[in-house]
Every structure is written in structure tokens, then in C-alpha cells.
Amino acid sequence: MKRICCIGAGYVGGPTMAVLAKHCPEYRIEVVDTNSERIAAWKTDDLPIYEPGLLDIVKQVRGRNLFFYEDVEGHIDEADIIFVSVNTPTKTFGHGAGRAADVQFCEQTARMIAKCSTKPKIIVEKSTVPVRTAEAMEAILQANDKGVTFEIISSPEFLAEGTAIRDLEEPNRVLIGGRPTESGRRAIQEVLDIFAHWVPKERILTVDLWSSELAKLTANAFLAQRVSSVNAISALCERTGANITEVASAVGMDDRIGRKFLRASVGFGGSCFQKDILNLAYLCEYHGLPEVAAYWQQVVELNEWQKKRFVRTMLKALFNTLAGKRVAMLGFAFKPGTSDTRCSPAITIAKLLIDEHAELSITDPKALENARKDLPDARSCTFTPDPYEATRGAHAIALVTGWPEYSELDFERVFQDMEKPAFIFDGCDLLDHEALVKIGFHVFRVGAPPIVPS
Ligand code: NAD
Ligand code: UGA
Numbered sequence: 515m516k517r518i519c520c521i522g523a524g525y526v527g528g529p530t531m532a533v534l535a536k537h538c539p540e541y542r543i544e545v546v547d548t549n550s551e552r553i554a555a556w557k558t559d560d561l562p563i564y565e566p567g568l569l570d571i572v573k574q575v576r577g578r579n580l581f582f583y584e585d586v587e588g589h590i591d592e593a594d595i596i597f598v599s600v601n602t603p604t605k606t607f608g609h610g611a612g613r614a615a616d617v618q619f620c621e622q623t624a625r626m627i628a629k630c631s632t633k634p635k636i637i638v639e640k641s642t643v644p645v646r647t648a649e650a651m652e653a654i655l656q657a658n659d660k661g662v663t664f665e666i667i668s669s670p671e672f673l674a675e676g677t678a679i680r681d682l683e684e685p686n687r688v689l690i691g692g693r694p695t696e697s698g699r700r701a702i703q704e705v706l707d708i709f710a711h712w713v714p715k716e717r718i719l720t721v722d723l724w725s726s727e728l729a730k731l732t733a734n735a736f737l738a739q740r741v742s743s744v745n746a747i748s749a750l751c752e753r754t755g756a757n758i759t760e761v762a763s764a765v766g767m768d769d770r771i772g773r774k775f776l777r778a779s780v781g782f783g784g785s786c787f788q789k790d791i792l793n794l795a796y797l798c799e800y801h802g803l804p805e806v807a808a809y810w811q812q813v814v815e816l817n818e819w820q821k822k823r824f825v826r827t828m829l830k831a832l833f834n835t836l837a838g839k840r841v842a843m844l845g846f847a848f849k850p851g852t853s854d855t856r857c858s859p860a861i862t863i864a865k866l867l868i869d870e871h872a873e874l875s876i877t878d879p880k881a882l883e884n885a886r887k888d889l890p891d892a893r894s895c896t897f898t899p900d901p902y903e904a905t906r907g908a909h910a911i912a913l914v915t916g917w918p919e920y921s922e923l924d925f926e927r928v929f930q931d932m933e934k935p936a937f938i939f940d941g942c943d944l945l946d947h948e949a950l951v952k953i954g955f956h957v958f959r960v961g962a963p964p965i966v967p968s
Pocket of ligand 2: 675734774779780848
């Protein structure tokens with residue numbers, strides 16, 4: 515039985531290895547992590563992350579050919595292939611703080627592999643890393659004094675949270691980058707053979723190492739750029755009476771542009787878009803390309819502005835004071851379908867509302883536990899899973915995560931229980947705005963002028 519070890523049991527490591535285990539029963543797959551709480555949770559039915567369809571797969575393969583361990587070093591040497599899925603957050607200290615990627619966990623992993631290995635291995639970078647990280651990993655790995663050889667492969671992950679299982683089962687593409695040497699080509703083939711168990715061959719793209727690393731950063735930058743582009747135009751729509759939904763559908767019908775990722779919002783969130791663009795901009799600057807850096811940096815600046823703009827619209831509509839007013843926040847996750855709140859626009863919006871002395875009642879079907887941790891000092895916040903309780907007595911509703919269940923709410927009932935005039939700020943273009951106005955709401959939309967009862 516071939517053995518795979520995956521270092522890092524997070525949003526990428528866990529689901530990726532579960533799907534791999536399902537399709538490759540002849541591989542024994544061991545997922546290891548220094549976070550013992552996480553590993554313990556992977557062994558129960560209360561998994562450490564919420565992802566539709568994940569538990570079903572984990573139940574099928576756990577104990578068959580998928581195993582979780584907190585002893586990281588003990589599982590390295592037996593492995594033929596090691597996937598590295600550790601976190602690569604934005605650096606918070608020293609040179610490049612707030613922009614560069616913190617690659618210390620990748621380096622620690624490489625050192626640990628070098629220390630524990632007595633046999634050759636293929637090391638697969640799954641984490642999103644600055645371009646040429648593989649070079650540093652290689653240098654550390656090859657510096658072992660046991661003569662053990664390693665082949666490094668870059669195979670970045672493109673899954674999105676909330677649709678991780680679908681994305682892994684039917685990926686648009688699997689990217690495999692490696693060295694153009696004989697052993698490099700053999701390693702590429704070995705990794706390709708794993709994915710070929712369920713991914714059609716024409717969707718598996720083999721490239722060189724640096725292109726693979728850079729393609730991942732570029733893909734995230736392009737996706738985030740579309741959101742910032744549509745959000746920029748949303749501001750112009752609000753000023754001119756155009757409607758962003760209509761503009762976006764007209765633009766998206768051009769198949770050179772495409773319909774996806776053109777939904778105006780309160781801004782993009784999630785653990786990766788911002789960190790990866792900041793990292794890309796930093797890399798450009800590092801390589802002496804300040805104009806390119808500034809171009810990408812602006813995608814993040816616009817995103818910050820969009821969140822602030824949303825709160826300024828609320829403040830202005832609510833007669834320039836939010837002090838003592840109750841604001842119900844519908845949603846806190848960075849997007850529907852996940853409990854993840856990392857870099858959620860809801861965090862910035864909540865903090866700005868708290869700065870205005872608003873009293874927040876926050877609701878979310880999955881992310882309340884994380885929301886509490888994100889706002890630890892917020893004495894003026896209450897948290898409830900019940901949207902009717904959250905909106906009771908509120909002066910305004912801020913819808914910041916487009917959970918489909920919010921469009922099913924009984925807004926007649928919500929309206930009855932709110933202070934008047936009752937305001938709704940739909941940051942996700944989710945609700946039936948005409949129907950809300952008929953009920954009596956003052957409706958503010960991202961990307962279209964407000965509509966109020968006549
Ligand atoms: P995560 O924080 O959820 O998980 C990373 C895990 O690695 C943590 O549990 C941490 O304890 C563990 N870890 C760190 N150093 C370790 C070490 N030396 N030994 C053992 N375990 C160690 O992160 P994630 O969301 O899974 O992201 C991982 C990487 O994948 C990042 O580079 C990210 O940019 C990229 N990525 C994430 C997503 C996503 O949707 N979250 C999608 C595509 C790519
Ligand atoms: C994103 C990418 O889609 C994945 O391909 C990538 O692997 C991943 O980042 C990563 O590297 O971590 P994710 O952050 O999970 O995935 O979620 P997305 O669906 O991309 O949404 C990101 C943010 O953009 C969310 O806040 C979402 O609400 C927002 N968004 C998305 C919009 O505001 N408008 C849109 O039209 C689309």
C-alpha cells in the first residue's frame with residue numbers, strides 16, 4: 515500500500531485528503547496536525563469545519579484508508595508522498611508586515627521532513643505560496659546529511675469554501691508543476707496518477723514549478739478583481755440610477771467576460787483573497803515592479819472602501835446618528851454555506867457600527883461561535899441564532915451574508931416588530947426589494963438607488 519501523509523488538517527488538508535481517500539482506496543492516507551483539538555475533532559462526527567457533503571465522505575473512509583494523527587513527526591518517514599497544506603497567512607511582524615506571506619510554517623514543515631526522513635519522497639506544495647517558495651523548500655530538504663533525495667511538486671488548491679466537495683470531485687483543473695528533469699517528470703506523473711483516479715486527464719495540467727505557484731496567486735487576484743470591479747461600478751449605479759444587477763447581467767452575457775463573479779456585495783472576504791493579493795503586490799514590489807504592485811493593491815483598497823461605504827450609507831440614511839440604535843446584522847460568515855468568518859466583511863462593518871455606538875444584534879445560521887470570537891470586547895453586541903429575535907426592536911437591518919434562508923423570512927412579521935421608520939440595507943442583493951417597500955420598509959441596495967414607501 516502506498517502511503518500519503520498530509521501536513522495540515524485545515525480547510526484544505528481535511529477535505530482534499532477525504533476526497534483523495536475515497537477515490538484511491540489503495541493509498542493509506544495519514545493527515546497530521548500540531549493542533550490536537552483539530553485532530554480530535556476530525557475523529558468525531560463533529561468535524562472542525564462545516565462543509566456540505568464532507569461528513570458523509572469522512573464517514574466512508576475514516577478508519578479504512580484515512581487516518582488523523584497529532585503526532586506529526588511519527589508519520590513522515592513511512593510516507594512516499596507528503597502534501598503540505600499548512601497555513602500561509604499575511605505576515606504580522608517585521609519586514610513586509612501586513613503584506614508579505616508568512617512562510618514560516620512551510621519552512622518548519624520542510625525542516626521537519628528533512629529531519630525525519632530516511633527514504634526519498636515527493637513533497638507536494640498544496641498551500642498557496644509566494645512564487646519560488648519551492649526553491650527554498652528544496653534547499654532545506656536537500657541539505658539533509660543522510661543523502662535522502664526529495665522531488666518537489668507544486669499542486670495548488672482551487673477549492674472554494676462551501677462548495678469544497680463539489681470543487682474537489684469535479685475540479686475545473688488540477689495543476690501540477692514540477693522540475694523539467696527526469697526525476698521531476700517521474701514525480702509529476704506519480705502525482706498525476708493519483709488525481710487521474712477521478713479527474714479526466716484533459717483537466718490535469720502539468721506546468722513548470724514557478725508557473726504553478728504563480729497561477730494560484732493570479733487566479734485569486736483575477737477573481738477578487740472582478741468583485742472589486744463590479745463593486746466599483748455599484749457605487750456609480752447608486753449615484754446615477756442604474757442598477758448593478760442589470761449592468762452585470764448585460765456585461766456578463768458577453769462570453770469573453772462571463773457571468774460568474776459579477777455579484778455586487780459589501781466586499782469580498784475569506785481567508786485568502788486579501789492575503790493573496792497583498793502577497794502578489796508585495797512580490798511585485800520586491801521584484802522592482804511598483805506599478806504592477808499598485809495595480810493589484812487597488813483591488814484591496816477598493817474592497818476596504820466598499821465596506822466603509824456601506825456603513826456610511828447606513829449612517830446617512832439613519833439621520834446621521836446610529837448612537838443607541840439597534841442594528842440587526844443578518845449573517846456574519848464571509849459567504850453563505852460556511853461557518854468561516856476569516857476576513858468577513860461583517861467584522862469590519864460590525865466594528866464600524868460599534869464605533870458609531872450602535873447596538874448590534876448578530877445572527878447567522880452557522881457562524882455565531884466564530885462571530886463571538888471576532889468581537890471579543892463588544893459589550894454592545896448580542897448574538898442569537900434566531901433572525902426574528904435579532905430584528906425585534908431594531909431600527910435597521912444590515913444583510914451582510916447572502917444566506918438563502920434570509921429571503922424566506924416573514925418580513926411582515928419582522929416589520930411589525932421593528933422601530934419605525936424601518937430600514938433594510940441589503941448588502942447581498944438577495945431580497946425582493948419591491949415587496950419590502952410595499953410592506954413599509956425603506957430599502958437600500960448595493961448598486962442601485964434606495965427605494966422608499968411613497
Ligand atoms: P488552516 O489554517 O485551516 O489549516 C492549516 C493547518 O496547518 C492548521 O490546522 C495548522 O495547525 C497546521 N499547521 C501549521 N504548521 C504546521 C506544522 N508545522 N505541522 C503540522 N501542522 C501545521 O488553513 P487552510 O484554510 O486549510 O489553508 C491552507 C493553505 O491552503 C493556505 O496556504 C491557503 O492559502 C491555501 N488555500 C486555502 C483555501 C481555503 O478555502 N481555505 C483554498 C485554497 C487554498
Ligand atoms: C476563493 C476562490 O474562489 C477559490 O478558487 C480559492 O481556492 C480560494 O479563494 C482560496 O484560495 O482560498 P473562497 O474564498 O472560499 O474561494 O470563496 P469565494 O466563493 O471565492 O468568495 C470569496 C468572497 O468573494 C466572498 O466574500 C464572496 O461573498 C465574495 N464574492 C464572490 C462577491 O462579493 N461577489 C461575487 O460575485 C463572488
